[in-house]
Amino acid sequence: MNVTTTSPNISSSSYLSSSSETEWELMPEPDISEVVIEDEQPVDNLISEKQQRLLTSSAYSSLNVEIPFLVTANVGLFYAEKKPPLVPDVMLSLKVKCPEDWSQKKNRSYFTWNFGKSPEIAIEIVSNKVGNELGSKFKNYLDAGVDYYVIFDPLKYLSKNVLQVYKKQVSSYQLQEDYWLEAVNLGLTLWSGEFEGQFYQQWLRWCDKSGNILLTGDEKFELEKQRAETEKQRAETEKQRAETEKQRAETEKQRADHLAQILREQGIDPDLI
Template structure:
């Protein structure tokens, strides 16, 4: 709202409310159903890059905030990120049974679940970890960008028998993926991001990163052609 409009229509007391920073300490901005902007963007990064650039040779499903139904008459668990290998989204996904991840229908639990910690309400290192172990999720990852659970940003757990063991590595061999922390810019925001990577630590590229790589490759090819006296634009005409 412009200053002139505020002056014309509001009293000095009302104008002050627009200028002073409001007290939002009483508002719940993150809980089991609300996520913050950082977590939302992080979820999109983790899902979109696999569909853009990962080629495991088998179908896969990676989702954000989709219900995981592991038993009849039990409420769903809703992981921030779910990755399941060798599965496909049913063609008729308008049917209720195909709109969520039902382990009984799909036939298996997901291989990887990632929880992005926003607060301590989710109990990611307690009851939630036990829930995923009971479902037999092979790898359980806890990413704590706001350090709500301590000094460590990233924990990767592997299911052994009926409980999780924390790994010293972030590489998940049966999945063919690893995780790494990357300082960079995603969608205009500079931050430390959780990224998928290959065995050697190379990032699984986003669609924009792939496009930029292709653009640079085309420019290098054009320079080589010009050095040989060939106009690349004429080749395309």
């Protein structure tokens, strides 16, 4: 696999919050004792499962950021009290840290009032025609304050468009012409290749401004392995070149010595020629 990347930097200057931290801090923490945060429902299919891990693993392996971030797969997004959560297949939130104490219920899902902000990106991977990705979820993610709503439809259940990226405006989402997410200095791209032994024509990948994909840990290892093998081959070639040059010099010396011997036998001092 020949892949290259320059991991994008997400700086604090490019970070745009959905609402001010002060507003979140003033909100009382709702009672979530009766809230169901784990419904024990499996992911839809193998495409969704592998796609989710590809996006999360590559983010944690290759995102080069000066601020903390959180990328989750199939985790509940609670954005309003007494409203059911949204469960994006993948979501990314900047300037937050994953809670350490998972024994507390409030730390096992994404409660916006605890994190102090909404996630920047929510990605839905379409696996059937009943998920409302092009319907009610527009309003839901808008109400949740998500900056970018992404619909990935690899099998084209909903439309001929495999990938759609919507950016939040004042009161609606607007479909972008490209897949660059300016507010987070990060992009999305469709990629054909192999992930965990499975070749697929249309993986969804993170990318930088130049279109270089963010590599998973395995891909970075393989790339480093290829670089090491290339360096080893280069060193071997250089060694062979040096050996050839040494042999050439030795042959030349032997030829010169032989010629000098012939001249001496003829009474000619080769050093005087």
